[in-house]
Amino acid sequence: MSREVSAAHAEEERRVLGLKPVLAPVHRRYGTHPHQVYDMWPGADADAPMVVLLHGGYWRYDRMHLTPFAAYLAASGLTVVLPGFRRSGGAGGYPETFDDIALALDTIPDGRPYVLAGHCSGGHLALWAAARALLPEDAPWHGTRLPSAVLALAPITDLAACARERLSDDAVHQLLGGADRLEPLLSLVDPVTLLRDAGSTGVPTVVLHGEMDEELPHEQFTAYTAVHRDAELVTLPGTGHYTLIEPGSGASRAVVEELGRLTHRIRP
Template identity: 70%
Template sequence: MSDAPGSPDVPAPAPRVRPPLSAQGAEEERRVLSLKPVLAPARGSYGGHPHQTYDLWTANRPDAPLVVLLHGGYWRYDRLHLTPFAAHLARQGFDVLLPGFRRAGGAGGYPATFDDVARAVDTLPAGRPYILAGHCSGGHLALWAAARALLPEDSPWYSTRLPDAVLGLAPITDLAGVIRDGLSDDAGLLLLGGDGPAVERLPAVDPLTLLRGAGTTGVPTVVLRGANDEELPHDQFTGYLAAHRDAREIVLPGTGHYTLIEPGSPAAGSVVRTLTDLAAGLPGRTPPGRTA
């Protein structure tokens, strides 16, 4: 007898209908996503595919902590909307690497999106400590990359070379929940290749599933979110935090989903402070604003 959701024996729960955005939420989304992209001072590639490229902003200080920043957009959209925030972080004293990757609905999806994220972090200079951060679906990819040591050792993505810390900014943590709720026009199914393949593929690429049984990734982990996030169901945050015994949660009152990545906003200030605290724990690094 199968116990898989959607089988004849166990009916799939009804998807939740996302209520319309409030005026505040709609204005925040419009404001942040309409920011003019910022051209990076340096660009490069980490592979041969046209999407295996990165933008780089440096803080022009030799001891600047490195932040690898993964963009959101439900695995479908490009990284342009995150370039203003990447530039903002560089002005705050961080070196910021913003990689692209093959995306769902085009050249990517399973397995290419995950191949690219793994390759992007695996090609970082050996011995350079870094914080892996991501917003929304980029947060999902960051939390997944921090959990790669929990994969079976014969997985092509298995690795014990993990980030020194990980920060999820309003992250997607539960792909089964994304699929159940049909978020962003069934973005989870698009990522995993449809209903049938998703059942088999989900366990290897879902941070929440990987945590079950282990209870921790061993990587210092922070989930930072707004109390007024209208984009994601709040159980995307609470379920992961209940499963990850070492993760720390920061909830910002009066804050929505997008203003976390809005340069100069109070929420972005909280992101900078959190990155600064995480940088204090990086091996051999002095975080911005502090002296050794």
């Protein structure tokens, strides 16, 4: 089921997702599968803080719609990495999407501190990656090489609620391989579920969303910060879902400010 949205939201979505892709100056692989690649925009100097950016699109769409925003962040002085990964509806979904995110984050930074950012379903993957130390030790993605901080932009945080709302034509069921797999997999892939006992990932986390976001129920944002005692919720007045990633918008400037605040502590 698709949510009913206003004409203003529909126009915002068309405008932002219709931006011309930007070719990255660096293109590399982090694995052997054709989708295990990444684009990089190096910062102006070798000490530029690194941001790894995970794209949205309900786990289905590719990263190209986020290349203008990645280039915009790089122009603000950051080194920006935009990984591709296997996606649902094609080569990915569970478990391949999660395999690729874990591999990318264990490989690309090469021991360098970084801020992990993600928009919408990319925000879900960023919050999940920050919680990998909370997974059972025998889980395939358990790990302790975590980001230095996370900035989740209008993220999906609660997969059970997302499934109940049937967001984007049952995108969660497609990701996980069917409605019957939701409950058994929540303890492995759902940020809210992972946090319920621990109460914190130990990673400084900011959830930033627009007051006028019509794409996701706002409970997706508040549910997460209600269980993560160390997470900060930032609400931008008069802001929608997609303007967060629209280069040069007021919302995107707020994102740059938040990244500046988070990266300040990890500068070499």
